[in-house]
Amino acid sequence: MTGLLDGRRILVTGALGGIGAALIRSIEAEGGEVVGIDRPEVVARDGAHTVHGVDLTAEGATTRVHDLCRALGGIDGLVNNAGIEHRAALSEHTDDDWSRVMAVNLDVPFRLSRDLADLLAAGSDATIVNICSIAVTGFAGQVAYDASKGGLQTLTRSLAVELGPRGIRANAICPGFIDTPMLDTGDLRGLAAKVARGLPLRRLGTPDDIGHAVVWLLSDRSRYITGQSLYVDGGMIRS
Numbered sequence: 276m277t278g279l280l281d282g283r284r285i286l287v288t289g290a291l292g293g294i295g296a297a298l299i300r301s302i303e304a305e306g307g308e309v310v311g312i313d314r315p316e317v318v319a320r321d322g323a324h325t326v327h328g329v330d331l332t333a334e335g336a337t338t339r340v341h342d343l344c345r346a347l348g349g350i351d352g353l354v355n356n357a358g359i360e361h362r363a364a365l366s367e368h369t370d371d372d373w374s375r376v377m378a379v380n381l382d383v384p385f386r387l388s389r390d391l392a393d394l395l396a397a398g399s400d401a402t403i404v405n406i407c408s409i410a411v412t413g414f415a416g417q418v419a420y421d422a423s424k425g426g427l428q429t430l431t432r433s434l435a436v437e438l439g440p441r442g443i444r445a446n447a448i449c450p451g452f453i454d455t456p457m458l459d460t461g462d463l464r465g466l467a468a469k470v471a472r473g474l475p476l477r478r479l480g481t482p483d484d485i486g487h488a489v490v491w492l493l494s495d496r497s498r499y500i501t502g503q504s505l506y507v508d509g510g511m512i513r514s
């Protein structure tokens with residue numbers, strides 16, 4: 276049987292989180308090979324053998340990831356999935372909160388895209404998928420997170436334009452409220468449950484809902500699509 280991602284090597288960040296684990300399942304189910312990255316302490320706790328422990332915000336982290344990918348013979352896809360939330364009113368957001376969120380959610384995807392572009396260009400039908408959020412529309416109580424995801428969405432468009440001529444596509448997925456450990460940040464789970472009751476599809480998303488959409492964007496079934504944002508949110512945002 277042939278899969279949508281047969282023989283494709285895909286780097287996935289945040290690979291041991293709720294959505295990351297589903298990405299591994301979905302990609303492998305379609306014949307792809309995953310190179311996973313997550314924080315060293317998370318890998319030590321519950322790492323699979325294909326997940327490497329790297330704090331992506333540490334100095335030299337992207338060089339380490341580059342060397343890792345080169346040693347494995349290259350990559351054909353990059354999924355910037357690692358991310359952190361911070362729930363607090365605007366007046367309670369410290370400079371450190373802002374910098375910490377930006378470092379993981381925006382700086383890391385920028386550096387990985389820049390530093391892995393040559394490897395991706397040498398790969399086959401190379402694709403970048405950035406995991407943004409419905410937060411790009413703006414929510415109360417998470418100004419740093421919202422701004423980081425808005426920046427990531429715009430970064431995606433810029434990457435599509437600049438890397439398209441080199442054969443690399445770049446798209447964003449904007450998940451709605453997905454049932455993962457991230458919903459345990461602050462008051463998020465209560466908010467998510469309330470919003471889900473009013474959605475056209477009347478439920479929270481599952482990590483596999485995101486995995487299926489990412490597989491499609493990584494595959495050549497979406498080969499003429501670049502610079503786009505796909506909202507996987509039960510019908511919350513209708514673009």
Ligand SMILES: NC(=O)c1ccc[n+]([C@@H]2O[C@H](COP(=O)([O-])OP(=O)(O)OC[C@H]3O[C@@H](n4cnc5c(N)ncnc54)[C@H](O)[C@@H]3O)[C@@H](O)[C@H]2O)c1
Binds near residue numbers: 409
């Ligand atoms: N769950 C949701 O409702 C939801 C909604 C919209 C967008 N998202 C986005 O989806 C992505 C995945 O979220 P999730 O719900 O699976 O969250 P999660 O908290 O379950 O997983 C995030 C993973 O990223 C890893 N990570 C964080 N900082 C890292 C670092 N410095 N280096 C390496 N790895 C790091 C964490 O260890 C964790 O395994 C995030 O970008 C998030 O913003 C989630």
